[in-house]
Amino acid sequence: xxxxxxxxxxxxxxxxxxxxxxxxxxxxxxxxxxxxxxxxxxxxxxxxxxxxxxxxxxxxxxxxxxxxxxxxxxxxxxxx
Amino acid sequence: xxxxxxxxxxxxxxxxxxxxxxxxxxxxxxxxxxxxxxxxxxxxxxxxxxxxxxxxxxxxxxxxxxxxxxxxxxxxxxxxxxxxxxxxxxxxxxxxxxxxxxxxxxxxxxxxxxxxxxxxxxxxxxxxxxxxxxxxxxxxxxxxxxxxxxxxxxxxxxxxxxxxxxxxxxxxxxxxxxxxxxxxxxxxxxxxxxxxxxxxxxxxxxxxxxxxxxxxxxxxxxxxxxxxxxxxxxxxxxxxxxxxxxxxxxxxxxxxxxxxxxxxxxxxxxxxxxxxxxxxxxxxxxxxxxxxxxxxxxxxxxxxxxxxxxxxxxxxxxxxxxxxxxxxxxxxxxxxxxxxxxxxxxxxxxxxxxxxxxx
Numbered sequence: 170x171x172x173x174x175x176x177x178x179x180x181x182x183x184x185x186x187x188x189x190x191x192x193x194x195x196x197x198x199x200x201x202x203x204x205x206x207x208x209x210x211x212x213x214x215x216x217x218x219x220x221x222x223x224x225x226x227x228x229x230x231x232x233x234x235x236x237x238x239x240x241x242x243x244x245x246x247x248x249x
Numbered sequence: 250x251x252x253x254x255x256x257x258x259x260x261x262x263x264x265x266x267x268x269x270x271x272x273x274x275x276x277x278x279x280x281x282x283x284x285x286x287x288x289x290x291x292x293x294x295x296x297x298x299x300x301x302x303x304x305x306x307x308x309x310x311x312x313x314x315x316x317x318x319x320x321x322x323x324x325x326x327x328x329x330x331x332x333x334x335x336x337x338x339x340x341x342x343x344x345x346x347x348x349x350x351x352x353x354x355x356x357x358x359x360x361x362x363x364x365x366x367x368x369x370x371x372x373x374x375x376x377x378x379x380x381x382x383x384x385x386x387x388x389x390x391x392x393x394x395x396x397x398x399x400x401x402x403x404x405x406x407x408x409x410x411x412x413x414x415x416x417x418x419x420x421x422x423x424x425x426x427x428x429x430x431x432x433x434x435x436x437x438x439x440x441x442x443x444x445x446x447x448x449x450x451x452x453x454x455x456x457x458x459x460x461x462x463x464x465x466x467x468x469x470x471x472x473x474x475x476x477x478x479x480x481x482x483x484x485x486x487x488x489x490x491x492x493x494x495x496x497x498x499x500x501x502x503x504x505x506x507x508x509x510x511x512x513x514x515x516x517x518x519x520x521x522x523x524x525x526x527x528x529x530x531x532x533x534x535x536x537x538x539x540x541x542x543x544x545x546x547x548x549x550x551x552x553x554x555x556x557x558x559x560x561x562x563x564x565x566x567x568x569x570x571x572x573x574x575x576x577x578x579x580x581x582x583x584x585x586x587x588x589x590x591x592x593x594x595x596x597x598x599x600x601x602x603x604x605x606x607x608x
Contacts (some may be wrong), residue, residue, distance in 0.1 A: 172603075172604075173587070173601040173604075174601065174602050175597045175598070175600070175601060175603065176586065176597065176599075176600040176602050177599070178597045179595045179597065205271075209594050209595060211594070211595060219595065221595075247596055247597070248596060249594055
């Protein structure tokens with residue numbers, strides 16, 4: 170290990186959603202319910218602003234999962 | 250059910266004709282000395298413990314008396330009440346009166362009236378002859394209200410349980426309410442089954458004090474007492490849940506205070522820290538200190554305090570361990586999680602995984 174590294178980095182995930190709407194399926198598992206959603210915006214004053222739209226989901230297979238869509242429309246999973 | 254009532258005759262003295270209840274505050278013991286509630290509790294505990302050691306399931310709510318069911322003990326001790334009574338008397342070892350009857354009230358009265366055995370068939374007649382003052386200890390606290398009920402019954406000419414029993418339940422309930430009804434049931438021989446306590450081991454240490462011990466000398470005596478309690482073989486390595494610190498006072502009488510430990514512990518330092526301040530509550534000079542364990546927790550190895558040996562040796566040992574793990578498993582084998590911004594809204598900014606520092 171060279172130096173410190175962050176814990177709980179976002180991991181890429183495959184999400185199907187309609188436009189800017191909430192996820193319908195994650196890794197081909199249907200979303201049963203969106204339990205909560207929130208926006209995180211940070212460093213908007215820098216050339217690399219951070220914008221994330223988080224969704225806390227209940228999946229059809231019983232798992233609870235938190236995913237977010239970044240400003241470029243890419244999806245990630247992350248423990249919130 | 251046959252219920253035996255054992256009365257410590259040093260404590261429980263009839264104060265009124267025909268009454269043989271337990272000790273009450275202010276009541277004098279048979280030898281004429283003023284009742285000492287703490288000493289009375291100790292004596293009662295000793296009596297109950299002795300009965301439990303012969304296999305009795307003991308109920309004890311008032312100082313000076315203990316109830317236990319005779320039934321199961323008959324088979325153990327010869328099949329007769331007399332055998333059980335002899336074994337119980339021998340186990341208790343102090344002057345004790347033991348009566349046997351189907352209810353507490355009758356058993357208690359039987360003990361005070363020549364250690365009688367009252368069979369079920371004679372219960373009604375036996376209870377009928379008892380004065381109503383026998384109800385005072387049997388119809389629940391507060392005692393003042395029980396005494397007022399007995400006085401009210403007396404004003405109506407009801408002096409015995411037999412007279413009370415002749416009334417109907419409705420009459421009693423209308424005039425005296427639920428307490429009166431309870432008294433009426435007791436008079437009819439209707440009592441709840443015994444509620445034996447959970448037997449527990451008695452672990453107690455006492456230390457005699459030289460005359461005039463006070464201040465830091467008293468603290469030191471307490472520390473010795475704590476060490477002796479923790480070293481007692483009866484502890485069997487278990488932790489303590491609480492302790493009762495007591496003292497016999499030079500001027501007569503005694504004092505005690507219960508101290509919980511918060512969490513099970515067998516660390517002398519913890520006990521000392523909690524108990525030494527309690528000595529300030531001592532009402533006068535003491536001639537002996539006593540420490541009793543109140544409940545045991547799970548067994549634990551002797552709990553060393555982290556500071557033992559000072560921080561430097563501990564740090565040195567930790568450093569050696571870090572180097573040893575790194576040498577065997579590589580530099581990345583030992584890491585630590587560092588909270589850098591625990592409340593950040595961006596989850597990956599909250600914690601960092603960093604190399605464990607060299608010690």
